[in-house]
Amino acid sequence: MDDDDLIAAIAGGDDAALRELFARHAPWLAARLRSVLPAAEVEDVLQESFLAVWRGARGYRPEGSPGGWLWGITRRQAALWRRRRGPADLPLASLPGHGGQPAGDPAEAAVARAELADAVRALGPEGSTAQQVWRLMYIEDRSVAEVAGLMGIPEGTVKSRAYRVRQLLRAVLVQPVRDGGGR
Amino acid sequence: MKVSQDMTGDRDDVPVPGQPQWPRDVDLHRVWLGVAAEVWRRRPGIVERLAGRTLRSPGLARVLVTTPSLLIGWVIASAVVLAAGVFATLETGMPLVALLAPAVAAAGVAYAYGPGIDPAWELSQSMAVSDRMVLLVRVVAVFALNAALGVAASAASGTAAAVTFGWLVPMTAVSALALAAATVTRSASAGVAAGLAAWAITVLLAHSASGQLITAVASSVLVAPYLAVAAACTAVVWFATTRIHKESHER
């Protein structure tokens, strides 16, 4: 059964389908959460998330991606969990205001960072052109001219590569990546 | 991929193709157990919760609401039989409700509990909630319900006050007999058969002795014998459920 069928079954009350969905997806969800949360919290958040899946499976639309839907639920549960625990617990630094963006909810931000990190990894191996462009333009916040000079390529090429990086990231953030690809 | 002890990361894991390894310090098995506990749990109904508080034992409450002869189908069947008795009484003027009520109760009691009806009987005998307690609670509940149905049916059929409750004592005797037979023979149907047969014989004997069908439930002379039978059968059930008498059929 593919993920869409499993979720439909769960909506119909099939707990064995929930078990199968857990077996398939809990590992990567745990890995992603673990990059920003301590192990004990990962366990609690994951438990709440799958209970939310059990209760809310009816709200799933098959045109969406199952992985994305699951991650969305998990993110929300993580944020809820953090909010309940109080900001004093938070061991992470909140996101710095980057390019004028407000810091926002640190919990949401921390979890979004994990998501982004995964997506960036999907751009390609370290040292590839896409990773380089990403690092220079968006992390180090250099101008197009600077990047062109550093990489030894024309500005037009830099712009088109930056465009491709944005496209890749957008695609990957909508459909979360797991090694080996989704089902 | 199994959701099992595989996921506590304490075995040498062969990476499953297509899956990243999960973080070693996250106990996914424990997470699943937490989810399963919530998803698989049964939420008791209001009757069971009240019974649990009254009896101070959730186990007894659970046992009570799973009594075979308290299941809705059985209750409806009993009500239907008595309703038929009501109509017949209104039609013919004969006190059929009074004669039916003990029989209906006897059937219910025979099917309340015991080796005749509980497939897991041997296991039940090893439980902290003792099987005698279970028997007591179920039998009392079934009896009370049938008595209530009987009273309602009697009132509905407009019979004389004397007859309205006259069946209560015979009902006790016949039910006790049915229970004793069911327990001793380890068969609920044997219990029902014994109870019904005994009651039919009693009614007919009383009828032939006095010329009136109603005698079995209306004669005050019979009260003492009925109570004696009830007491004797209760003693039989008590002894049959003592630990000493439990036989093994295989060794």
Add this chain to the structure above:
Amino acid sequence: MNVEISDVTRRFGRTHAVAGVSLATGPGVFGLLGPNGAGKTTLLRMMATLIPPSSGRVRLLGRDPAGYGPRREIRRRLGYLPQNLGYYPGFTVAEFVEYFALLKEMDPGRVPQAVATAIERVDLGDRARAKLRTMSGGMLRRTGIAQAIVNEPELLLLDEPTAGLDPEQRVAFRALLRGLGERATVIVSTHLVEDVGAACSEVALMDAGKIVFRGTPDELIARGEGSGAAGDAPLERGYSAVLAAARSAAAVA
């Protein structure tokens, strides 16, 4: 010591099902072997507090089961799987396990977690809400094992637990036994000799109501070596050798 039995007999009419058995054991997995009619089931029933002994002393979990109060305390910490366990066809696996958890007077708040744990331990997690009437014999047996372990018993008594289990399930079952035997006393009665040997730290062999051998599985194997006894496997040969010796001794006596 979780089980202390001294010189216990049990009569039914004129037959002695158990004719003088003494046993004392602590945590670990203990195998009870013997042919049909040897008295294993009766002995197990006495340990499960179903029947009292005709004579002799029984102490379970440090208590005397003759009294109502201590007996109840023992039963709360007991797990029992009878040889023939009936099922309620309309119940689901989870309902069945929960039913007996409640009858063992477990704290209701802890019951859901305990039920889930027990069901996953016997590998019925994908069938937790399936009705028992839809299950095979092996699955029913595993359901029975689940109800026996749901209260994390200190004394676990299993009568022919592997009936209907396929070889892979038996392997899993032995692993389960070993895990349980770390803290509890597990007594497994079976006539499948090789089944038991792999998981037990100690075995006893019963014949005609008496214990005719007690020792480790290796010691039982040693009894079978060179004796020319029947059997395809080492434990079986030991088993046959001991039985033959016991019966010839009894015939002479």
